[in-house]
Amino acid sequence: NAGVMQNPRHLVRRRGQEARLRCSPMKGHSHVYWYxxxxxxxxxxxxxxxKENIIDESGMPKERFSAEFPKEGPSILRIQQVVRGxxxxxxxxxxxxxxxxxxxxxxxxxxxx
Amino acid sequence: GIQVEQSPPDLILxxxxxxxxxxxxxxxxxxxxxxxxxxxxxxINLFYIPSGTKQNGRxxxxxxxxxxxxxxxxxxxxxxxxxVYFCAVVQTGAxxxxxxxxxxxxxxx
Numbered sequence: 001n002a003g004v005m006q007n008p009r010h011l012v013r014r015r016g017q018e019a020r021l022r023c024s025p026m027k028g029h030s031h032v033y034w035y036x037x038x039x040x041x042x043x044x045x046x047x048x049x050x051k052e053n054i055i056d057e058s059g060m061p062k063e064r065f066s067a068e069f070p071k072e073g074p075s076i077l078r079i080q081q082v083v084r085g086x087x088x089x090x091x092x093x094x095x096x097x098x099x100x101x102x103x104x105x106x107x108x109x110x111x112x113x
Numbered sequence: 114g115i116q117v118e119q120s121p122p123d124l125i126l127x128x129x130x131x132x133x134x135x136x137x138x139x140x141x142x143x144x145x146x147x148x149x150x151x152x153x154x155x156x157i158n159l160f161y162i163p164s165g166t167k168q169n170g171r172x173x174x175x176x177x178x179x180x181x182x183x184x185x186x187x188x189x190x191x192x193x194x195x196x197v198y199f200c201a202v203v204q205t206g207a208x209x210x211x212x213x214x215x216x217x218x219x220x221x222x
Contacts, residue, residue, distance in 0.1 A: 033209055041214075042199060042213065042214050043201075043210075045209045045211065055208065056209060099209075101161040102146065106154075107156075
């Protein structure tokens with residue numbers, strides 16, 4: 001049973017470009033969470049999605065960031081017009097039910113140059 | 114919102130030593146998890162322990178939900194135990210994990 005899969009593992013973007021981060025949850029999990037980790041800091045919640053629905057986006061920046069979890073395919077975290085401050089590790093987690101044990105992917109490390 | 118405090122922030126151990134990491138939280142929770150983030154950045158699930166005691170090899174954890182704390186015990190530490198240990202909770206009524214600031218453990222040979 002494969003774990004949570006994130007890709008790419010590393011992503012380099014120039015300022016102003018778009019970044020797309022992908023997350024495939026564990027088999028049987030329909031709840032997906034995105035977190036951001038700045039260097040030397042803990043993980044901060046960004047958004048919680050179920051299939052085709054955004055349930056809680058209270059941690060998402062109001063501009064440039066969006067997330068989706070379509071009926072088919074992986075969840076996508078999209079960052080438009082990236083700035084240097086977006087450089088961070090972005091982790092995705094999934095769980096079978098809301099608020100139950102969550103499992104994390106290996107993260108995508110975004111570097112904005 | 115809920116506050117999650119971990120102590121100590123940093124810990125240096127000689128290989129073979131034992132240690133106890135603490136996690137205090139400020140409100141009732143439905144879920145509590147311990148994670149190990151290794152030096153490569155990977156987050157590894159250690160325990161899902163909203164209450165009670167669990168053991169897995171050299172690691173064990175205890176959560177006393179009524180007193181709002183959890184403890185992670187590491188016995189006979191090894192250099193591969195190095196990394197950051199995070200406690201994360203789901204506050205009652207919420208739906209996502211809230212992370213503490215972590216304990217950075219360094220085990221020296």
